[in-house]
Amino acid sequence: MKLRPAALLPLAALTLLLGVLLSLALGATDIPLADAARLLLRPDDSTDSLVIHTLRLPRTLVAALAGAALGVSGLLLQGVTRNPLSDPGILGVEAGGALAILIMVVFLPTAPAALFVPAAFLGGLLAAAAAYGAARTAGVTPLRLALAGVAVASLAAAATRAVQILFEERAQGALFALSGSLAGRTWEQLAQIAPWLGGGLLLALLAAPRVNVLTLGEDVARSLGARTERDRVIVTGLGVLLAAGSVSVCGPIGFVGLIVPHAARALIGPDHRLSLPLAALLGAAFLTLADTAARLIDRPAETPVGILVAAVGAPVFVMIARRVGRRT
Amino acid sequence: MPDRSMRPAHLLTALLPALLLAPGASAAPVSVPTDRGTLSLPAPARRVVALEYSFVDTLLALGVRPVGAALGTQGGDRGAPPYLRPKVGGIPHTGSRGQPSLEAMAAARPDLILADALVHKDSAAGFGRLAPTAVFPSRRADLDELNNQTLQIGRLVGREAAARQLLADQKTLIAKARAFAKKNAPTFVAGVVTPTSFTVHTQGSFAGSFLEAVGRRNAVPVRDGQTQFETSLEGLVALNPQTLVLFTAPDEKPVTDTWAKNPLWQKLSAVKRGRVYTFDRDDWTRGRGPTALKLMTAQAIESRFLQDAAPARGYQYQP
Numbered sequence: 001m002k003l004r005p006a007a008l009l010p011l012a013a014l015t016l017l018l019g020v021l022l023s024l025a026l027g028a029t030d031i032p033l034a035d036a037a038r039l040l041l042r043p044d045d046s047t048d049s050l051v052i053h054t055l056r057l058p059r060t061l062v063a064a065l066a067g068a069a070l071g072v073s074g075l076l077l078q079g080v081t082r083n084p085l086s087d088p089g090i091l092g093v094e095a096g097g098a099l100a101i102l103i104m105v106v107f108l109p110t111a112p113a114a115l116f117v118p119a120a121f122l123g124g125l126l127a128a129a130a131a132y133g134a135a136r137t138a139g140v141t142p143l144r145l146a147l148a149g150v151a152v153a154s155l156a157a158a159a160t161r162a163v164q165i166l167f168e169e170r171a172q173g174a175l176f177a178l179s180g181s182l183a184g185r186t187w188e189q190l191a192q193i194a195p196w197l198g199g200g201l202l203l204a205l206l207a208a209p210r211v212n213v214l215t216l217g218e219d220v221a222r223s224l225g226a227r228t229e230r231d232r233v234i235v236t237g238l239g240v241l242l243a244a245g246s247v248s249v250c251g252p253i254g255f256v257g258l259i260v261p262h263a264a265r266a267l268i269g270p271d272h273r274l275s276l277p278l279a280a281l282l283g284a285a286f287l288t289l290a291d292t293a294a295r296l297i298d299r300p301a302e303t304p305v306g307i308l309v310a311a312v313g314a315p316v317f318v319m320i321a322r323r324v325g326r327r328t
Numbered sequence: 329m330p331d332r333s334m335r336p337a338h339l340l341t342a343l344l345p346a347l348l349l350a351p352g353a354s355a356a357p358v359s360v361p362t363d364r365g366t367l368s369l370p371a372p373a374r375r376v377v378a379l380e381y382s383f384v385d386t387l388l389a390l391g392v393r394p395v396g397a398a399l400g401t402q403g404g405d406r407g408a409p410p411y412l413r414p415k416v417g418g419i420p421h422t423g424s425r426g427q428p429s430l431e432a433m434a435a436a437r438p439d440l441i442l443a444d445a446l447v448h449k450d451s452a453a454g455f456g457r458l459a460p461t462a463v464f465p466s467r468r469a470d471l472d473e474l475n476n477q478t479l480q481i482g483r484l485v486g487r488e489a490a491a492r493q494l495l496a497d498q499k500t501l502i503a504k505a506r507a508f509a510k511k512n513a514p515t516f517v518a519g520v521v522t523p524t525s526f527t528v529h530t531q532g533s534f535a536g537s538f539l540e541a542v543g544r545r546n547a548v549p550v551r552d553g554q555t556q557f558e559t560s561l562e563g564l565v566a567l568n569p570q571t572l573v574l575f576t577a578p579d580e581k582p583v584t585d586t587w588a589k590n591p592l593w594q595k596l597s598a599v600k601r602g603r604v605y606t607f608d609r610d611d612w613t614r615g616r617g618p619t620a621l622k623l624m625t626a627q628a629i630e631s632r633f634l635q636d637a638a639p640a641r642g643y644q645y646q647p
Contacts, residue, residue, distance in 0.1 A: 028562040028563040029566040047592065047595050050590075050591050050592045051562055051565060051592065054590050054591065054592060055590075168403075172523060172524065175524065176524055184561070298552075299563070301563070302560060
């Protein structure tokens with residue numbers, strides 16, 4: 001069933017709005033939804049207002065931005081690799097980005113937090129290249145690429161643990177950023193990722209037609225006059241950048257980039273000019289709602305949202321992988 | 329080594345004086361309840377390896393020097409708490425609490441190992457192959473449980489009388505401290521603050537239950553079986569403590585330093601009332617023995633926490 005795009009995008013935006021409001025209203029103490037909306041627009045001096053504006057709003061915006069970035073990153077990577085199993089988590093991009101941040105914090109302790117995103121970008125690129133290189137030696141098929149990616153991700157995660165154990169003291173500075181949680185994220189952290197992710201999402205929107213051409217396959221794309229090599233590099237770079245930005249502030253959160261693009265394409269069809277904004281909206285709504293749910297599991301203690309998302313995402317991954325396996 | 333040629337009648341005769349003289353240092357078999365059922369020793373232990381600071385503190389207070397202790401810093405442990413440090417010089421390290429070294433423990437030739445029910449949940453079985461191992465819940469126990477452990481450890485090393493004396497002294501001391509406690513003082517929230525986390529210590533935690541024992545009321549009950557749990561600034565605001573007790577370390581920048589920059593911090597009743605106290609987190613939450621308790625009682629009075637008065641110099645929280 002495909003709803004008309006004209007109805008779908010506003011519907012997704014509405015879901016996101018609801019997610020944001022819930023995220024502002026629920027937490028260690030619950031604020032009525034109407035009050036939350038009022039205080040959002042007209043802050044006052046009350047404790048509730050301060051809770052919303054100094055704690056929950058920055059965290060919610062980080063969640064929405066990171067969710068949108070992960071959703072779009074997954075969509076771009078799935079498009080450029082023509083692989084339904086591609087996801088910044090599965091391809092090792094997130095784990096590579098996290099490792100790069102940790103290495104930077106441990107070995108260049110004076111590096112400012114502004115360098116988190118570029119470092120994660122570099123680490124993510126290297127991880128993606130390693131996964132692709134490993135898969136290519138045996139001929140790239142969707143499952144092989146996913147397998148190679150998972151192996152690279154495990155390797156990077158193992159290296160991350162090793163650095164963490166060997167440099168226990170100095171690794172402390174990165175653990176908060178890489179915790180797979182959105183707890184305690186502030187305006188500062190939002191400012192740190194907003195330019196990268198905002199810019200990345202905008203560029204991704206502009207690149208959507210190129211992704212459409214790339215998904216047709218090498219030969220068709222070339223015969224249509226596309227400079228496939230250049231486009232592929234641009235789109236992959238954007239996908240990695242978006243994932244890196246989200247990793248730099250909340251750590252590796254897997255499967256958002258897998259579930260969201262599949263949902264977006266199933267709802268609105270394969271045209272990236274439509275599925276991309278939808279993936280952004282759905283990703284933002286998904287991570288915001290997941291973070292709100294994670295807060296409520298064991299409140300006032302915080303459950304890392306990454307665990308919750310993985311619990312939902314892993315079965316979806318198995319389902320899609322089985323479908324891909326049957327097809328090949 | 330017991331003389332196997334001794335006949336039962338002779339054995340009884342030989343043991344009788346010891347039995348009569350008990351509970352002083354004796355050679356009689358001892359058996360005590362532990363977390364893993366009853367542990368029986370043929371004779372009180374002389375060579376003890378202690379794998380938690382509370383056991384080290386307790387043994388030293390009983391006048392028994394451990395032949396090995398988990399005083400190392402492997403795996404990020406912070407080592408012995410400051411008050412205990414001068415007393416443990418020369419005791420061989422058997423790794424850290426989280427990463428005990430079986431080799432170093434074996435080299436100490438213990439006849440008793442004291443292990444923690446939480447940290448050594450899985451490794452205690454391995455310790456049992458080196459020496460009889462008594463497992464007690466040190467990490468997540470409250471004051472009463474730890475006092476009971478003092479008694480059981482006293483029995484295991486044949487110093488039950490000394491243990492009972494320690495507990496009686498402590499009771500007297502706490503009764504004296506209670507006299508300082510302001511009647512109907514508001515409740516408090518206590519927590520360990522590290523650079524990344526704030527962990528609430530509830531009524532069921534050691535420090536949390538101690539502060540109740542000396543006469544103040546802890547606002548936070550045990551939650552879902554958790555005696556300690558992490559919370560955020562938002563969670564702290566929800567608790568809105570009237571009195572706030574922060575366990576911090578002088579070498580760390582506590583996360584509350586960042587929280588204090590948020591206007592919400594000023595909204596906390598404890599901050600408005602000027603009733604935010606700090607104590608050394610190593611001394612207060614990691615010692616958990618009779619000696620630590622003496623220090624804690626003195627500081628609870630000296631800081632003016634019990635009196636519900638503005639914190640004395642050195643106990644004020646200055647973000």
